[in-house]
Amino acid sequence: MHSVHHYLNSRVIDSAPLLGLALKRDHTWLITHNDYILNAQEKHTLVHLIEQRQKGVPFAYLSGTKGFYHLDFKVTPDTLIPRPETELLIDIALDLFKKKPCRLLDLGTGSGIIAITLADKNPHWQVSATDFCDKALAVAKQNARQDINFQQGNWFDAVPNQTFDLIISNPPYIEQNDLYLKDLSHEPQSALVAGKDGLDDIRLIIKNAPKHLNKQGYLLLEHGYNQQQQITQLLKDNFLNIHKFNDYNLQNRAILAQLKF
Incomplete structure (x- = not known):
């Protein structure tokens, strides 16, 4: 015994x-x-x-829940496990709009942590969230506490002809042969890997974001520790007021840019 x-x-x-x-x-x-x-x-x-x-099954998948910012979220092997580093995006968005109204799009929402957290903090915001994975969207809908417009589709395909004040995303950004992926084998690889240099999805988002942003709208991206310089160059054609952010471990983690006037 x-x-x-x-x-x-x-x-x-x-x-x-x-x-x-x-x-x-x-x-x-x-x-x-x-x-x-x-x-x-x-x-x-x-x-x-x-x-x-x-x-090697992560504890969050065994418990079925993971805390993020001020809320607890259901997670499954169809969704990434929320990381503390991503909370930086919440802080940036809250500081950017403060008490102002915002029409927000969360691209690749996964379990819904970004969209749901921001909607909970700002019930007056109009929040949309997309994902190409129907199982991930089902989890996000279960997590939702506010009225959020969930749409299925690959990136902007899910929101044709719609525009927003802020587009925010934690997209896949790991290189396809990165040794770090061995430690993430239980999480959905499609939500982690983005081509040889990890920038395939970020390129697509930056290219298509301008036609989905309102005048002087913003794009906010999470990225890998070594990608900030490349992303800055990708943004320069259509964006200005580019701001770079470090996470709580002092690693390059996020970038914010405003659509050119």
């Missing part, structure tokens, strides 16, 4: 959160009930979770 104390002191990765998941208890309960003996069903559930985690 194994107690909570036994598992908490084991060398199993994420032992405490996995135990909490199996028992449907929070960390405080685990600490105050460390002499609790798991029954057969609870042990079976925990062993299965441990096996999955040891195979």
